[in-house]
Amino acid sequence: MFVTADLYDAHHTSVQVLNAQFRSFGRVRAFAGPASTLHASENHHPVQKALETPGEGRVLVVDGEGLLAVGLMGDRLATLALKNGWAGAVLLGAVRDSAGLNALDFGVKALGTTARRAWVAIEGRRDVVLTIAGATIHPRDWVYADEDAVIVSPSRLHP
Numbered sequence: 520m521f522v523t524a525d526l527y528d529a530h531h532t533s534v535q536v537l538n539a540q541f542r543s544f545g546r547v548r549a550f551a552g553p554a555s556t557l558h559a560s561e562n563h564h565p566v567q568k569a570l571e572t573p574g575e576g577r578v579l580v581v582d583g584e585g586l587l588a589v590g591l592m593g594d595r596l597a598t599l600a601l602k603n604g605w606a607g608a609v610l611l612g613a614v615r616d617s618a619g620l621n622a623l624d625f626g627v628k629a630l631g632t633t634a635r636r637a638w639v640a641i642e643g644r645r646d647v648v649l650t651i652a653g654a655t656i657h658p659r660d661w662v663y664a665d666e667d668a669v670i671v672s673p674s675r676l677h678p
Contacts, residue, residue: 520549523668526676535654537669544614547626549665550607552578556658558644561589563636565643567596574605578662582649583612589635594619601625609669611651628664
């Protein structure tokens with residue numbers, strides 16, 4: 520396994536640390552994998568569409584613009600992600616159904632929680648370069664998330 524602080528110390532010249540105070544949801548507290556990026560502001564429908572595809576051990580990184588009014592993921596979408604082989608999710612936004620999320624063997628990092636969901640589907644933008652929380656994330660960059668931080672590297676790291 521890995522510790523983001525140790526990875527940062529060993530690779531500080533090549534990694535970026537997301538400058539956001541993420542909360543952990545789900546039983547899996549640390550996860551890593553290549554990034555699949557998505558811009559989806561206050562709408563879970565693009566997240567669902569992404570998670571319906573094979574995850575292949577990737578981490579879904581969602582730019583929700585830091586907005587907390589609408590949940591981008593709940594236990595139903597996390598179950599879908601788990602079933603389809605996603606390693607985890609990092610959401611610059613909110614989740615809902617946190618008790619259900621916390622019962623799953625899946626890892627989610629998000630800014631907070633809400634009860635609201637989106638009622639109208641709006642398209643997101645998939646596999647685009649994201650600049651979130653002071654970091655630039657390209658599709659296929661490696662994402663490492665644990666209780667302390669989320670870091671991004673252009674390539675897979677070895678502790």
